[in-house]
Amino acid sequence: MAKGILGKKLGMTQVFNAAGRLIPVTVVEAGPCMVVQKKTEDKEGYSAVQLGFGEKKAKRTSQPMKGHFSKAGVGPLRFVQEIRISPEEADQYQVGEAVNVSMFKEGEIVDVVGTSKGKGFAGVIKRYNFHRGPMGHGSMYHRRPGSLGAAGPARVFRGRRMPGRLGGHRVTVQGLEIIKVDPEKNLLLIKGAVPGRNGAFVQVNNSVKVKN
DSSP: OOOEEEEEEEEEEEEEOTTSOEEEEEEEEEOOEEEEEEEOTTTTSSOEEEEEEEEOOGGGSOHHHHHHHHHHTOOOEEEEEEEEOOGGGGGGOOTTOEEOGGGOOTTOEEEEEEEOOOOEEEOHHHHHOOOOOOSSTTOOOSSSOOOOSOSSSOSOOTTOOOSEEEOOOEEEEEEEEEEEEETTTTEEEEESOOSSOTTOEEEEEEOSSSOO
16 A cells, blocks of 8 residues: 655654664654645546645745645645555545554554755765875875866766755655554654754655565
């Protein structure tokens, strides 16, 4: 079953499992999410469900989005994403209803999608793990990128690794295990680290590589 939920990364902590082993986990406030729209192959060309998470002030919502939310019978929401589903699974979702963490269970393997931390402008050593040049013996070439290619073309080819903005990209971390599910507090404890800063929005999907 294709399933997913939206949430907010709260931070990291540690928990002990049944064997007494200490496990680092990321705490995610997942849901409740509202079903805003259902997309079908007949109308949109593919099958998906659109979820919304996090309350948003009406004055900060555009008029088209206000109409979109009111059509679904829900209030303005901050984070809206689509979850791909099969046509047979569409009946499990109803527009205007809530989706919570009870769809997941402990031990399940998931993929987490988020926006990585932005680190600003960075050089090639920090950005791509380049080696530095000699630091002594009169060398004046320490942290620069080195050769940019042959002299013949007289230009820099597309894709050359150079200094630039680091982070702030959409990142997917696959194969993370759910350590604990807390439906009362809408929390997921996921083993390891997930993309983004504390307070950032994330999307938790069932694993595309591991069949639960």
